[in-house]
Amino acid sequence: MTTETSTRPAKVAMNGVDVPTLLATIGAVGDARELAKFTFRAKGDWISGAHSRVSIRDYFGAGAEQDRERTMTVDADHTTVLCGDDEGPTPVELLLAALSACITAGIGNIASARQIKLNSVETTVEGDIDVQGILGLNEDVRNGFSGIRATFKISGDASSEQLRKIVEQSIARSAVFDVLTNGVPVDIVAQTA
Amino acid sequence: MTTETSTRPAKVAMNGVDVPTLLATIGAVGDARELAKFTFRAKGDWISGAHSRVSIRDYFGAGAEQDRERTMTVDADHTTVLCGDDEGPTPVELLLAALSACITAGIGNIASARQIKLNSVETTVEGDIDVQGILGLNEDVRNGFSGIRATFKISGDASSEQLRKIVEQSIARSAVFDVLTNGVPVDIVAQTA
Numbered sequence: 610m611t612t613e614t615s616t617r618p619a620k621v622a623m624n625g626v627d628v629p630t631l632l633a634t635i636g637a638v639g640d641a642r643e644l645a646k647f648t649f650r651a652k653g654d655w656i657s658g659a660h661s662r663v664s665i666r667d668y669f670g671a672g673a674e675q676d677r678e679r680t681m682t683v684d685a686d687h688t689t690v691l692c693g694d695d696e697g698p699t700p701v702e703l704l705l706a707a708l709s710a711c712i713t714a715g716i717g718n719i720a721s722a723r724q725i726k727l728n729s730v731e732t733t734v735e736g737d738i739d740v741q742g743i744l745g746l747n748e749d750v751r752n753g754f755s756g757i758r759a760t761f762k763i764s765g766d767a768s769s770e771q772l773r774k775i776v777e778q779s780i781a782r783s784a785v786f787d788v789l790t791n792g793v794p795v796d797i798v799a800q801t802a
Numbered sequence: 803m804t805t806e807t808s809t810r811p812a813k814v815a816m817n818g819v820d821v822p823t824l825l826a827t828i829g830a831v832g833d834a835r836e837l838a839k840f841t842f843r844a845k846g847d848w849i850s851g852a853h854s855r856v857s858i859r860d861y862f863g864a865g866a867e868q869d870r871e872r873t874m875t876v877d878a879d880h881t882t883v884l885c886g887d888d889e890g891p892t893p894v895e896l897l898l899a900a901l902s903a904c905i906t907a908g909i910g911n912i913a914s915a916r917q918i919k920l921n922s923v924e925t926t927v928e929g930d931i932d933v934q935g936i937l938g939l940n941e942d943v944r945n946g947f948s949g950i951r952a953t954f955k956i957s958g959d960a961s962s963e964q965l966r967k968i969v970e971q972s973i974a975r976s977a978v979f980d981v982l983t984n985g986v987p988v989d990i991v992a993q994t995a
Contacts, residue, residue: 625850631885635937645934645943649895653902655923657818658914661906663899663925665891670933671883681891683876685903690864692824693907698858698874700904700978702842703896706856708988709846710878711893713854714886715936721851729995730848732856736986740863741838743908743975744828750838753980757988764995776992782936785893787946792985793929795901795950799969802922802957 626721644671659687660696691740701754705734707785712761715779720765723775728764735759757789819914837864852880853889884933894947898927900978905954908972913958916968921957928952950982 620628638644647670653663666680685700687693698706709732720727736754741747763772780786813821831837840863846856859873878893880886891899902925913920929947934940956965973979 625853625887627885634885635939638933638937639939642934642939645932645937645939647931647933649892649898649929649931651891651895651898651902651925651927653899653906653923653925653927655906655910655920657910659907659910660818661903661910661923661925663902665895665899668881668895670881675881675883677881677888679888683891683896683899683903685899685907687907687911688861688863688868688870690868692820692827692911694818695870697903698844698876699842700900700907701981702844702858702861703876703900703903704978704981705842705844706846706858706876706878707893707896707900709844709856710854710876710890710896712990713846713848714852714878714880714893717848717850717852717854718880718885727848730846730854732844732846732854734844734846736842738840738842738977739838740831740840741835742980743977744831744838745975746828746832746835746838751980751984752975753977753984754986757986759988759990760993761990762993762995769994772994773992776990780990782938782945784931784936784946785897786988786990787935787944788894788897788982790985790988791944791946792983793947793950795952795979795983797905797952797954797969797973797979799966800953800955801962801965802955 620722620724623724624717624721624727626718628721631718631722646670659693661685701736701738704789705736705757708757708759708789709734711783711785712776712779715783716761716763716775719775719778725771725775726766728766731762733760813915813917816917817910817914817920819911821914824911824915839863852886854878894929894931897982898929898950901950901952901982902927904976904978905969905972908976909954909956909968912968912971918964918968919959921959924955926953
């Protein structure tokens with residue numbers, strides 16, 4: 610009598626993703642769910658007009674305070690058409706950037722976990738906004754986007770069907786897609802010096 | 803019989819805001835509402851792993867295609883704790899940055915329109931997220947933030963009450979606050995090369 614064992618090849622790093630470590634990380638969080646609690650932070654400073662700079666560095670996650678090696682900054686401003694100085698993207702454009710980046714990051718991870726080599730991911734994200742809302746000209750017009758449209762063009766060493774499913778899975782697990790489509794409670798406190 | 807006229811002093815530029823032009827712009831849009839329709843855009847490219855770069859430049863608004871003088875880019879990545887390379891803020895941190903920037907920009911404009919000199923605006927924005935959702939470990943946990951908390955600390959040449967009202971008015975007219983709290987329809991198409 611012989612014993613047959615069926616083994617699948619171990620998954621390897623690809624697309625810039627350390628797949629064994631990614632899978633081990635998911636397993637570790639699965640074994641210790643409290644590691645899953647994260648708090649991300651951003652700190653902003655007004656500079657002039659509609660221009661501000663936001664700093665991003667530390668966060669809480671995996672059971673401890675985490676400190677990156679460098680502080681990342683994002684400048685934002687209004688456009689000159691709306692009397693800003695174009696010193697950075699508008700805040701609403703940062704929402705579009707966040708959506709692009711979140712789903713693209715997911716595509717990178719998911720393709721790699723499925724051992725599919727990616728060639729490229731190109732996105733276009735558009736948001737429509739009627740600024741009568743923010744300008745206080747029409748109470749029936751919302752302040753924010755009325756709708757967002759996006760196209761994710763993906764190329765890789767797999768069938769169109771497999772590639773499309775990677776995009777779909779990334780959308781299904783996207784934190785930013787969830788927040789933008791479902792909203793989130795926001796609590797703001799104003800302090801005066 | 804004499805005619806008395808009551809005139810208020812013309813509002814002047816301050817805090818880096820060209821107040822006469824801002825008020826004229828609001829008036830112009832009020833007179834021609836079709837100028838209020840804007841479409842903002844972001845274009846993303848996957849680089850490696852969870853790292854992507856988003857470019858922001860052109861948009862439609864004020865009745866015409868608008869092209870900025872330069873292309874602005876935002877890099878985003880996952881953190882090393884979640885197997886990224888820290889090549890930029892995480893996508894969810896960009897949401898926090900957008901909220902900080904939007905309300906701060908509004909504070910700059912509203913304070914100036916009210917002719918109140920600002921000294922500083924300092925923000926802290928935090929978002930809680932249980933990554934069991936995005937890691938696919940628990941179907942009962944949402945992918946996105948469970949909640950966002952923010953503090954806006956404002957200093958300027960006005961009473962605490964006046965300064966607090968500026969923050970409140972900025973929140974009431976914030977496009978990003980609206981989108982984050984109320985959500986927006988998002989339509990995504992996947993294309994394969």
